[in-house]
Amino acid sequence: MNQLAGKVNEELLDYQALRLQELIGEMLQCCEDRKFYETEKFGLPYAELKCLLLFGGERYLTVKGIARKLDVVKSRVTKIVNGLIKKGLVKQIDDPGDARIKLISLTPAGQGKSREIAAFQRELHRQILLRLDADERKGILSYLELLRSAMEAVKEQLV
Amino acid sequence: MNQLAGKVNEELLDYQALRLQELIGEMLQCCEDRKFYETEKFGLPYAELKCLLLFGGERYLTVKGIARKLDVVKSRVTKIVNGLIKKGLVKQIDDPGDARIKLISLTPAGQGKSREIAAFQRELHRQILLRLDADERKGILSYLELLRSAMEAVKEQLV
DNA sequence: GCTAATTGGTTCATACTATGAATAAATTTA
DNA sequence: TAAATTTATTCATAGTATGAACCAATTAGC
Secondary structure: OOHHHHHHHHHHHHHHHHHHHHHHHHHHHHHHHHHHHHHHHHOOOHHHHHHHOOOOOOOOEOHHHHHHHHOOOHHHHHHHHHHHHHOOOEEEEEOOOOOOOEEEEEOHHHHHHHHHHHHHHHHHHHHHHHOOOHHHHHHHHHHHHHHHHHHHHHHHHHO | OOHHHHHHHHHHHHHHHHHHHHHHHHHHHHHHHHHHHHHHHHOOOHHHHHHHHOOOOOOOEOHHHHHHHHOOOHHHHHHHHHHHHHOOOEEEEEOOOOOOOEEEEEOHHHHHHHHHHHHHHHHHHHHHHHOOOHHHHHHHHHHHHHHHHHHHHHHHHHO
16 A cells, blocks of 8 residues: 555545535435425425324324324424314324323325325335336445445444 | 236336335435534534535625525525624625625634534545445445436426 | 322423515616 | 616514423322
């Protein structure tokens, strides 16, 4: 390892870091725009939209459970759920076994909306993949996995 | 192309779309966490932090120019800049050639902070790359570029 | 069985991100 | 010079999010 090679390598790394930063920034912006599009399309604040999507497998969710899944505080969930109730997409009943607990479930309208949103998001990602050939798809997925792991590792070491 | 192969392909695509969605979601979350970390570390709301970073090449920026760069409305910029002025990171002077325009520039403290933040972000991205070998770095960058383009293309066709 | 601790949920104050309408002041155009 | 345009600010509004204080119900311990 001579000195020159080391320096060139450093410069390459700096250049690559900058490019990585830009690419991630652009992807982030794209996702931001998509969020905005979805709130318009489905007429829901994004937090409520995400909440609807949580009723995938489960029939009933609690405030606490939603808070865990959305990674927000309970009082935030109260707010979100109230919004969804006002829009008739979700309803609350008292847990027959424990009067503290409110069981939250989708109304038929909420089920429809939830399915609609999920289908839209699936389709978007399908569209992205359709712009690539089979090898590119495989490559993107495996390299993205690599990147995601590296990002999370760096994040861990940060905290 | 027989029917079976087509069906298998469709299923593969659906599976890949789901995986893509998950990976992007995890990367997004990671970036969210990083934002939060930075606001804590630098003691600034993220919008103000981003604003500081805009004074890279330019010596002076206007409210209008910042609004364009941050892609927000002018009144939002007024708010952000006021926050930065209160913290002594930025100062405003009247444009000698046009009294409508306020020229905004970094104070020495703001310059220091701005450099600090930029250096931190560069280092983060360098750390990510350092967890990968040379081939993986190249692969990630070119596949990310591919993905970003596909995402933007899909976004365009959406609007 | 009854107190004490815990759990589940709501309310309220606060902070941040962001928009858009209304407005004021300065400048440009006709 | 009057009208139109440009630059920036203020204010009302909406959304995201936290955390403290609180109430009610349940569970643990004695």
